[in-house]
Amino acid sequence: MTTTYALLLRGINVGGHRKVPMAELRSLLTGLGYGDVRTHLQSGNAAFTTGRADEAGLEAAIGRAVEEHFGFAVDCLVRDGAYLRAVVDACPFPAADLEPKQLHVTYFSRPVTADRFAAVDRGAFLPEDFALGDRALYLYAPEGLGRSKLAEVLARPALNKGVVATTRNWNTVTKLVELTAVSPA
Template structure:
């Protein structure tokens, strides 16, 4: 069995695409996915299943959500090893001490022609960013609410993305690591 991390984009945000976490767990379980654990209400889940094509698995999950709730969220599935690689690649380890200021923006696919100079031109002096593979790391010590860089990143990269702060990423990795071995799944 493999452990997967599910990152949904845009559910339970702004009163749109409401999907309570117990309903999400029920959907996962109805598809034969096991040891499902969610984290906060914004669409994070960790689960186990037999090895399967990630694209096919993602499509099945999204189709079932659409069938039951009438919308098709964007979904990015990562294996535990992929998430571990993303965490190890963090170019701003000094920012980990303030986990709500470090954001990992997971891109749905690799950008073809990202406009990094445009992002560099609008960032605040206190902000830092780095694009590594399909993750746009953003350290925004003053927060992302008023950050032009955060607001423009998706447009300038040309790829849809879903963002998680460092605390959330670490918590999901912790859940996934506990699931790695069947005898630790519920500890």
């Protein structure tokens, strides 16, 4: 059985550093034997198909290949289309009523609990807010991520210790659902 996955690379192509051209990433993934490889934007979003069903194994294999090819380590998250659809469907904020820049999802490498964020005084950041989901954190930032004080706090290393975390805006979140829902020809 073939499954379509999304690949999310963390911290590439930011400020001219850790460059990973998407054409090279597509070529690399194809060379690893993955099918129907597509990329979205320049920030390390890709979709591919494979018969392999081990997300952690895919992350490790792609991470090794990226490091070998580009010369630096990159954290990778791999999620299947069903998971990505479930994240969109479980959004606790009214996504249809918001501008995409106001809503973000941080994907985590493993489940996190509310205890991790217990010290965050949510009331101090209103109207900004966040909610936890399945290996995901939803962030409502009315002025966008770049102006969000809550996003700064949530990104602190102490809150993300021992977990890989990478954030995407709502446009990208829904585009990844679209890319992974497409059945290869």
